[in-house]
Amino acid sequence: MATAKAANPTKAGTPKRAADVVEKVYRQVKEMAVEYRFRPGERVNEVELAQKFNVSRTPVRQALSRLVHEEFVTFVPNRGFYAREITPEDVRQIYEYRALIECGAYRLACQRATPEQIAEAERLWTEQTSTTQNSEQLGEADEAFHIAITEMAGNPHITTALRDVNAKLRFFRRIDLENPTRCNKTYDEHAAVLECLKRGDPEGAEILRTHIVMSSEHAVEVTKEGLARIFFG
Known part of the structure; x- marks a missing residue:
């Protein structure tokens, strides 16, 4: 019983840590988008961002997906994410x-x-x-x-x-x-x-x-x- 109880906090804490990573990456990538560090129409390189923030591609993709809904980037199936165009x-x-x-x-x-x-x-x-x-x-x-x-x-x-x-x-x-x-x-x-x-x-x-x-x-x-x-x- 003691062993089972000791394992629960770890399991409960893992999703929270993962969510924290996604939130941090999201804020950083959004700042880049707001300041136009991605040129309009430029393909957003997920691998480079993952390396930049020292994370896997998963939180980067999740952050970029949120930014699609906020209209900072667009997603093209089978091609990836692109910085928004502006006119x-x-x-x-x-x-x-x-x-x-x-x-x-x-x-x-x-x-x-x-x-x-x-x-x-x-x-x-x-x-x-x-x-x-x-x-x-x-x-x-x-x-x-x-x-x-x-x-x-x-x-x-x-x-x-x-x-x-x-x-x-x-x-x-x-x-x-x-x-x-x-x-x-x-x-x-x-x-x-x-x-x-x-x-x-x-x-x-x-x-x-x-x-x-x-x-x-x-x-x-x-x-x-x-x-x-x-x-x-």
């Missing part, structure tokens, strides 16, 4: 989708946000941007601000959807924020959204939509610059 129209449409999520969340936040939540979002944005030195840091602060507004809607499913969209746009968002005009508008429009939210003013949703949505022409510019960096450094 200006894709970028524009994802920004459009992001605007729908955030504007809906803003309207709910007008009904549900507390003064304390609004004050905290304002404090964090001011604190983060006071030490911002580059577009990457500003992009992180910008993401955090928009997540904070969305969380005030009180619906975690909306917040999860926005986090997924943010990951798809992160690379291009940083490029967009390198533009001084765009950067200055971000500060002004965030302030305007907060003031509307304090009053429970639905007009803030239109300010937010204008702030987010990208024109077709601008999407072409940002995507071209992004692809040039991906392929030519």
